[in-house]
Amino acid sequence: ESIIELKNIRKCYDNVVAVKDFSLDVKKGEFVTFLGPSGCGKTTTLRMIAGFELPTEGQILLNGRDISVMPPNKRPINTVFQRYALFPHLNIFENIAFGLKLKTKEVTYRNKAGETMTRKEKLSGAEIREKVERALEVVDLEGFEKRDVSTLSGGQQQRIAIARAIVNEPEILLLDEPLGALDLKMRKEMQLELKSMHERLGITFIYVTHDQEEALTMSDKVVVMSDGMIQQIGTPEEIYNEPNTVFVADFIGESNIFNGKMSGKKVVLFCGSEFPCLDDFPVGSDVDVVVRPEDIGMAPAGAGQLNAVVRSVIFKGMHYEITLESGESEIVMRSTKLAAIGEVLGLTIEPDGIHVIPSD
Ligand code: ADP
Ligand code: MG
Numbered sequence: 001e002s003i004i005e006l007k008n009i010r011k012c013y014d015n016v017v018a019v020k021d022f023s024l025d026v027k028k029g030e031f032v033t034f035l036g037p038s039g040c041g042k043t044t045t046l047r048m049i050a051g052f053e054l055p056t057e058g059q060i061l062l063n064g065r066d067i068s069v070m071p072p073n074k075r076p077i078n079t080v081f082q083r084y085a086l087f088p089h090l091n092i093f094e095n096i097a098f099g100l101k102l103k104t105k106e107v108t109y110r111n112k113a114g115e116t117m118t119r120k121e122k123l124s125g126a127e128i129r130e131k132v133e134r135a136l137e138v139v140d141l142e143g144f145e146k147r148d149v150s151t152l153s154g155g156q157q158q159r160i161a162i163a164r165a166i167v168n169e170p171e172i173l174l175l176d177e178p179l180g181a182l183d184l185k186m187r188k189e190m191q192l193e194l195k196s197m198h199e200r201l202g203i204t205f206i207y208v209t210h211d212q213e214e215a216l217t218m219s220d221k222v223v224v225m226s227d228g229m230i231q232q233i234g235t236p237e238e239i240y241n242e243p244n245t246v247f248v249a250d251f252i253g254e255s256n257i258f259n260g261k262m263s264g265k266k267v268v269l270f271c272g273s274e275f276p277c278l279d280d281f282p283v284g285s286d287v288d289v290v291v292r293p294e295d296i297g298m299a300p301a302g303a304g305q306l307n308a309v310v311r312s313v314i315f316k317g318m319h320y321e322i323t324l325e326s327g328e329s330e331i332v333m334r335s336t337k338l339a340a341i342g343e344v345l346g347l348t349i350e351p352d353g354i355h356v357i358p359s360d
Contacts, residue, residue, distance in 0.1 A: 003030075009055045033209060035209055099168055100128045131167050138162075138197060155189070158179070174207075249355070256290070256330075289356055291354055296347050297349070300345070309326070320339070
């Protein structure tokens, strides 16, 4: 069941086209991530979903209803930004309760004539306290109500920002690079926490990051963007194993991208070696062949599909990253075995280690 649908969204600022032909269907409860380099239109798209920006063209539907021009405060959607933007002069309780104090709920009652009526009422102090307490539990900071913002670490402040964003039970939480200001260790920890928070809350998360590893770790569905456009939508496995474009192959993980030519049900690599290819690309057409570093094996010279000279070896902890040269091509592979610079190796590529993309 869809919660948010973006239909052919376009956003222009004067002469800059920030987002173009953006169509996306987000299912209820999904964790969707917009992934792409800086400037590709992630924040702009998120701001249109939140209502801070209006699309130049296209529509945004929420539960099937057009909300393209609905003001932000009417949308059941909250945003967490990179800089947590807590109020420094308020304590934690007041920071989280801030929005709740303005909020009203609908109460039904019977009037003197016995008709059922509704009226808006403010939340009571007890209701607010209970909601704040529950939000603090979700972010694992029970009992922090009386603390001052300045006494919290960056990670804790960001959790408070999340508590504030979920306290009024939005249907959708938008998160714009929320972990960008944290150090690596805290970021990894918060990634897992956010993922488990998402599972516990059952609300829809739309997350923005330029960090491909973060996107792969957290998401049900990843929307890879470049230059204001969607490059590919898929599960983390799909975008890693079956990139649609050279941009996606290059941006997600590490890739070797070789020139190849189709020859029947085979693709012939630059080095002359052939691999089976079931994709239906025209015979003789040029293709790009993606091979992940971990899908290349090491053999003695002459014993692989191609020979290559070792140019550099970098120790990466779990493995060595070895860069080699074969003809005009540079090849990157991973190996637990050391190789000597200048050594000639035979490289092996398994048939299912290659992925073919039509050249444009
Ligand atoms: P991202 O979040 O992926 O880094 P943005 O959505 O912030 O990218 O920006 C997309 C493009 O739109 C960029 O070229 C940016 O300069 C431009 N842009 C964003 N906001 C504005 C604005 N308010 N006025 C003019 N150009 C903008
Ligand atoms: Mg941004």
